[in-house]
Amino acid sequence: MQRIGMVIGLNADKVAEYKKLHAHAWPEVLAMIKACNIQNYTIFLREPENLLFSYYEYTGTDYEADMAKMAADPKTQEWWSVCMPCQKPLDTAKEGDWWTEMEDVFHLD
Template identity: 65%
Template structure:
């Protein structure tokens, strides 16, 4: 479902983009590695309570609707923690 996923993200719904911003997420980027078909998401969190902001996002009806379209395009990693949409990664290096 690569082409479907790309098509959806070429025109993300404005309500979804607004919810991402309301949830204090900035500089959100999704990368695709083919032919392995691995997705890597990067964002910067600018809030003070990540868990609460993500819970609010998960309650948003328009975001829930969006996920009904995007989730079937993804196969989550088996090693993700309970409750994670995407498996989180530890930052081990950063430079500006």
């Protein structure tokens, strides 16, 4: 199992919209997440800084292939099209990054 942590900014004027979207996440998108071997997926929000932190566990054997499968899914693309305007990459994000991966420095089972 691989643990993944990522961070991104959230536009201040989109906080309520983002919360509402995720309170009613689309079943097709949730099914695709599971089909791509992701479990224990959680998104945390830190206000007033408006930082989103996501955590999930990847249980598959080919992360890149599963992420490509998810990215190719039309319903997931539609979901991203409504969520992405709410988000903003960190100023320190690498070129082409949206969510910025974080280093796993400690874990206790």
